[in-house]
Amino acid sequence: MSDTSKPMDPSRRQFISKTGAATGAAMIAPGVFLTTPAQAKPADQPVSNDKRWGILVDTNKCGNGCNACITACEEENGWGSANPSEDHSSPEQKAQWIRKVTIRDKATQHVTTLPLMCQHCENPPCVDVCPTGASFKREDGIVLVDKHICIGCRYCMMACPYKARSFVHEDLKDQKPWAPRGKGTVESCTMCVHRVDEDGTPACVEACNATAGGALRFGDLYDENSEISRELKQYGGKEIRADLNLNTGVRYRGI
Amino acid sequence: MKQVLKYREIEGKSTGFWILLGGLGALIALALGAVLYMEHEGHYVTGMSNQIVWGMPHVFAIFLIVTASGILNPASIGTVFGKTLYKPLGRLSALLAIAMLIGGLMVLVLDLGHPDRLIVAMTYYNFKSIFAWNIILYNGFLAVVAIYIWLMMERKMNKYYPAAGFIAFIWRLILTTGTGSIFGFLVARQAYDAALLAPMFVIMSFAYGLAVFILVLMAAYAWTKRPLGDAVLFRLKNLLGVFIASVLYFVAVYHLTNLYAAENSGVEHFILMDGGIYTKLFWIVQILLGSLLPLAMVYHPTIGKSRPAIATAAALVIIGGFAQLYVLLIGGQAYPLEMFPGYEVTSSFFDGQVNSYSPSIWEITLGVGGIATSLLMVTIAVRVLKFLPVSLEDAVVDPHAAKAD
Amino acid sequence: MSQTKLLWRLFALMIGTLLLLPVAATADDDDEDEKDPLPFSDLVVTEPAQRFSEETGCVAPESEMRRNHMKYILHQRDETMHExxxxRQYSLEECINCHAVKxxxxxxxxxxxxxxxxATCHTYASVKIDCFQCHSDVPVRASKLRKLQSGLAPHHPTEPFAGKLASETLQLLTNEDQAQ
Known part of the structure; x- marks a missing residue:
């Protein structure tokens, strides 16, 4: 488990030990570590723009009714079912960092499902509109909210074309130390930045590849040898709302 | 016989005055209570959600901020465009501008997720954000108008006030452009994302501002039993008619442009045809009651000369204004984000659905508290300083009777 | 007339006291600084479960930490968040791991x-902090590991975070886990 220094929750660990070789498979399946040897960034070095992290979603492999990525994200980052303290908020008010969206083509009736989360745009509208600069993009392309200087104006939520951001509507307890979240601030998918910084893979990608269809690829979009870049080159990948020219870090295949 | 223009504090000793102060104070106290509750519990006690992100407080706040800009019109017309008839109204007009802006900002700030971090908003700036620019524009507006008032009131400095008035005039045009651009710059949502919103907000500010000004002026002169002549009032109500018509024109252009583009036909259909409450608010309150009816009233040859009718028309414009902002703000968010054109969308996060919103009592109390704050400031200011002319009789204000200053 | 005089004197007294208060307060502070290199030394603060180093105790000398811990945390906060x-030396998570009280x-x-x-000092000094609106106030990672540990290796006697950085602890545990 050198790819992540975070503890996994006991149930997942149990699963891995029960399935024997799955520990190895979980690492191999994302492919990133096989093709590009793990080169952990030293902890005291800042991230650089040599890399741009991205996720490719193959909707053909995304199972209708499968929620593995969402459950993994909830567990990892302590929201939804993994944080019972958010119990006053209505379903409309509860935070959702990632959600499964089902789309049906009105002309052909073809149904597709896909996970939708922060698209980590190169030109993020949420960052442009934020009055304090709390909404920002890291050098490596990950879009985050600095909750220390977020005043809770929610303008970023108005600006996001993907409804990827949530506002925390009540006091929370028992947050994960690596995923702080609290009342009166805005939050969204962090691409599991705490894992990425220690050379890991986002929880959703890990879960999809370990237990589900293997629809998610994570990797460096600037590295042309990374699996995500090669797949993108070979099969292509679309942006949602490409008309806005945001150059998203999350791409979709099969829509 | 020529009468001299004189300003004097209102007496402020009547029972009515104290009832007014007490009532406004009580409304403000209620609002602060609501804020404490909302901030302590969190926003789950409000009707706002992750779907309807901005709610009733923003409708009130934006109404007050937009009105603050437009209410400076009588002062600007007097100072910048040299219309003598408007000059006696300058002080009250500028005072109202400051008061309305503070009321609006109060509502906006107290609805933040972290109002305790106001200092952060003042110290960290993202200059690409129109919101950050607005913080500067609002603070600057308060300063500029405060100086403007001082120059108007201080006899020794009197010769400089036209310059200040000119700066204030330009400043508030930019300010309302900025407020409109808060929505105009939002590319994500079908109902916003239009450059037209900026000038439309400027025109809206003219109409709302003048309507509020007329009401405050009539109330102040009726309650203090000072004479208010027809010359001033009729001029103002005719101007209000022009502004109402201009807003209508902008609303028509806005919707026609959207209707023409197929990508926006969904949201237009929603607002204009089957948006339920939003469609009703648009056609019945905003267009019929808030625009066409007052327009007919102020220009009607007989009704237009009746004071109760003028007051009613002004009140209708204000109600229509609230409806307009509600339809634009809440209706614009209620319509789902268009992410997959040509697809039916469903999810656990209400994608593809029209979002519902029912404002909580706390939000409305906060908004009303903002209005009360503005009015309380005005009430106290006209009591302690010389804002109101003793008389606005025709003989005092009529340009032919009174030579300029 | 004497009543007016009396009122004036009372008023003067009040103003005088108000003016003198800050002076007295600063004088007191200086005094304390000279005698006491550790602010709040009269408070009973629970000793941490372990020491960062033998010489300094905490991640910096204790007198420095008591005065300026917020500067270290703030600096670390911006570096971690944005870059x-x-x-781990100045990370809030490690503060909690070491200083958690049972x-x-x-x-x-x-x-x-x-x-x-x-809370011990912050309650005493009436300085409100909002760190824990978002951040965990207890060592979640450690407590989770402890549960894990007791399930997997009940014989292990030490605290999981004692003397170790969290990631190293995990590595250790994982190795043990796999060895079994």
Whole structure:
């Protein structure tokens, strides 16, 4: 488990030990570590723009009714079912960092499902509109909210074309130390930045590849040898709302 | 016989005055209570959600901020465009501008997720954000108008006030452009994302501002039993008619442009045809009651000369204004984000659905508290300083009777 | 007339006291600084479970930490948040890991409890902090590991975070886990 220094929750660990070789498979399946040897960034070095992290979603492999990525994200980052303290908020008010969206083509009736989360745009509208600069993009392309200087104006939520951001509507307890979240601030998918910084893979990608269809690829979009870049080159990948020219870090295949 | 223009504090000793102060104070106290509750519990006690992100407080706040800009019109017309008839109204007009802006900002700030971090908003700036620019524009507006008032009131400095008035005039045009651009710059949502919103907000500010000004002026002169002549009032109500018509024109252009583009036909259909409450608010309150009816009233040859009718028309414009902002703000968010054109969308996060919103009592109390704050400031200011002319009789204000200053 | 005089004197007295108060307060502070290199030394603060180093005790000399811990945390906060620098010496998470206090039942006390390391001084000094609106006030990672550990290796006697950085601890545990 050198790819992540975070503890996994006991149930997942149990699963891995029960399935024997799955520990190895979980690492191999994302492919990133096989093709590009793990080169952990030293902890005291800042991230650089040599890399741009991205996720490719193959909707053909995304199972209708499968929620593995969402459950993994909830567990990892302590929201939804993994944080019972958010119990006053209505379903409309509860935070959702990632959600499964089902789309049906009105002309052909073809149904597709896909996970939708922060698209980590190169030109993020949420960052442009934020009055304090709390909404920002890291050098490596990950879009985050600095909750220390977020005043809770929610303008970023108005600006996001993907409804990827949530506002925390009540006091929370028992947050994960690596995923702080609290009342009166805005939050969204962090691409599991705490894992990425220690050379890991986002929880959703890990879960999809370990237990589900293997629809998610994570990797460096600037590295042309990374699996995500090669797949993108070979099969292509679309942006949602490409008309806005945001150059998203999350791409979709099969829509 | 020529009468001299004189300003004097209102007496402020009547029972009515104290009832007014007490009532406004009580409304403000209620609002602060609501804020404490909302901030302590969190926003789950409000009707706002992750779907309807901005709610009733923003409708009130934006109404007050937009009105603050437009209410400076009588002062600007007097100072910048040299219309003598408007000059006696300058002080009250500028005072109202400051008061309305503070009321609006109060509502906006107290609805933040972290109002305790106001200092952060003042110290960290993202200059690409129109919101950050607005913080500067609002603070600057308060300063500029405060100086403007001082120059108007201080006899020794009197010769400089036209310059200040000119700066204030330009400043508030930019300010309302900025407020409109808060929505105009939002590319994500079908109902916003239009450059037209900026000038439309400027025109809206003219109409709302003048309507509020007329009401405050009539109330102040009726309650203090000072004479208010027809010359001033009729001029103002005719101007209000022009502004109402201009807003209508902008609303028509806005919707026609959207209707023409197929990508926006969904949201237009929603607002204009089957948006339920939003469609009703648009056609019945905003267009019929808030625009066409007052327009007919102020220009009607007989009704237009009746004071109760003028007051009613002004009140209708204000109600229509609230409806307009509600339809634009809440209706614009209620319509789902268009992410997959040509697809039916469903999810656990209400994608593809029209979002519902029912404002909580706390939000409305906060908004009303903002209005009360503005009015309380005005009430106290006209009591302690010389804002109101003793008389606005025709003989005092009529340009032919009174030579300029 | 004498009544007016009396009122004036009272008024003067009040103003005088008000003016003198800050002077007295600063004088007191200087005094304290000379005598006492450790602010709040009269407070009973729970000793941390372990020491960062033998010489300094905490991650910096204790007198420095008592005065300026917020500067270290603030600096670290911005570096971690914006640049992904994740050194652990000044990380809030490690503060919590070391300084977590347990109650009689052996459970970690939460920040609402005055025995919580941060709360002890902050309650006394009436300085409100909002760190724990978002951040965990107890060592979640460690407590989780402890549960894990007791399930997987019940014979292991030490605290999982004692003397170790969290990631190293995990590595250790994982190796043990796999060895079994």
């Amino acid at each position: 992904g620098i994740r050194t 109650d009689e039942q052996g459970e970690y006390v939460r920040v609402e409890d005055e025995r919580h390391f941060c």
